[in-house]
Amino acid sequence: MTLSSQVIISEEIENTLTQLEALRRDETIIEIISPSIVSEKSSSESNEPRAPFVHRIVTEKEIFSVDDARLATEKAYMASEEVTIIILAAKSFSTIVQNKLLKVLEEPPAKKEFILITPHKATILGTIRSRLPVVVLKEQKIEALSKLNLSVLSLSTVYAFVQTHKRTDTKAMKSVLERIAKEAMASGQFDLDEKTLTLFSNATLALDVGSPPVFVLTTLLLKLLARKKR
DSSP: OOSSSEEEEOSOHHHHHHHHHHTOSSOEEEEEEOGGGSOHHHHTTTTSEEETTEEEEEOSSSSOOHHHHHHHHHHHTSOOSSOEEEEEEOSOOOHHHHHHHHHHHHSOOTTEEEEEEESOGGGSOHHHHTTSOEEEOOOOTTTTTOOOOGGGOOHHHHHHHHHHTTTOOHHHHHHHHHHHHHHHHHHOOBOOOHHHHHHHHHHHHHHHTTOOHHHHHHHHHHHHHHTBOO
16 A cells, blocks of 8 residues: 555555554545444544544545535645645445546545545545546455464563554454464463353354453453463
8 A cells, every 4th residue: 555546445544544543654644434433442533634634524424425525625725835645535436426536546635645435435426436546455354363373372462462462353354363262272382171162162152241351352362371281
């Protein structure tokens, strides 16, 4: 990925936003996103700067409105000394909204770049796809977000692994836990009695009743660490 005008197809929109922010050098980033993309923890601060150079605006409704498209266009025409990256992220964009954005996407003002993020390529109009490069991110929920080497499990590796999954949602976290369970049982590195094995099923149940994914992951890994063979 680059901080240049494009359409990004990704099912993990918030993780994609984080990756884009990490690419920033001296650009200003403006994010206009729909409510379901932000986690409950961050939504209360969603309209505040996430960092001095990142400004996040959450739309009132789940589907982008004409007013949201107008706001994005206004941001594009604001004078600025540095390059400004305007990121629009939603589960889908209506045809009307895309047509409203078409002109500014085709001829953006100087030092302005537009990035659209959405899960499904088919929802993007052909007129926009013909003007912006389309990048399809492979689903890499487990493998690419981070790999945990259970053979060297320690407090430091647990912490590092948890940090990479701070924004992982409940659905993706279930896949993470399933992979950890399989690798723990196959590794022979842990004393896995029946009581310990129930940790994995209990972790999944905790996710089902609404426990924060990162809390469930941390708890499981710390308990697993305590069962590591010496």
